[in-house]
Amino acid sequence: MIIGILAVLSASAAAGMRIALPLLIIGLLHSNLWSEVPLLSKIPPPVLLGVLTSWSLFELFGSKKLLGQRVLQLIELVFSPFVGGLLAVTVVKMGNFAMEPLWLIGVIGGVLALVLKLVQVGWFFRLRGIPFWVVCLEDLICVLLVFFAVEAPENGGLIALMLLWLAIRSSTAWQQWYSKSQKKE
Template sequence: MIDILAALSASAAAGIRIGLPLLIMGLLHGVQLWSKVPILSYISPPLLIGLFSIWSLVELVASKRRLGQRVIQIFELLFSPIVGAILGLAAASTAILPHWLIAVICGLLALVFQLVQVGWFYRLRGLPLWATFLQDFLCVVLIIFAFHAPWPGGLITFILLWFAIHSAKQWYDWYWQYRRQHSKS
């Protein structure tokens, strides 16, 4: 159970940012962890550190402006399921569930969180600055909790999942309210 919570926490971090959780995972556990992770094991560790450092810096800086958020969201939307699956497998290395099932669940969870971010971006016409700092903070906390305190990380992940479901319900209500208003015209 703890491995599943760790995997969910790690994949939630990937649903918020991509490069930052990969970089923190590698720095906290050493590059030997990357040698046990699918896809990353085929790439040189110094190259991974450089790539993840640059992408983390781009994420942290560009996410503070609306145009940067829009550009980053395209990449994060495409790669969050892959990174979520990778991080989930790395966090749940001793789980009794089949690895393919962990990868699918974690990849889908990361995609859901990324879709919620995109939805709020378009609903609010850009995320406020405080929200981007909260995303950065949550990403760091979730990836640290995934490897050191899976229970709180899993709890935060379930709260975020509840928020995602609640957001979808709000968008659904807004959509039908908009349709009713425009169908009367």
């Protein structure tokens, strides 16, 4: 049960960073492609492979420029809860974890993905763009989280929990920053 929760957290955290890249990796890791992914299993695999590959390339290369980051922030903010929920349910199905109800697992995964994406959007606007090295690190962590969700859920879950801790710390830093700026006015 705990291993399943850690796997869900890992996959959902990956969806909080990127939306197409984790779905592409999950599909390619599974022998039946996206047959375990709800809703995506209805789309023909060649079409899904083309769409996810194209969008993943845009995520990887477009995120390195300011305009690409702006576009990605808006689109990923809208779709990250949905993808986080899909990945959470998919990891439970792929790992044959005895976790019920699946809709609750999907909601938890979607909320975690949304929280991480909101923090990222907050930093994007506060810093007026995310530095290149941070974006590269984020891409690497996203890929590792997906691999860990499938192969080593303990490690992936711990990384996801650390990311959640950083998100909470960020919110307190923003609150202090906002309070200081209000006192100056």
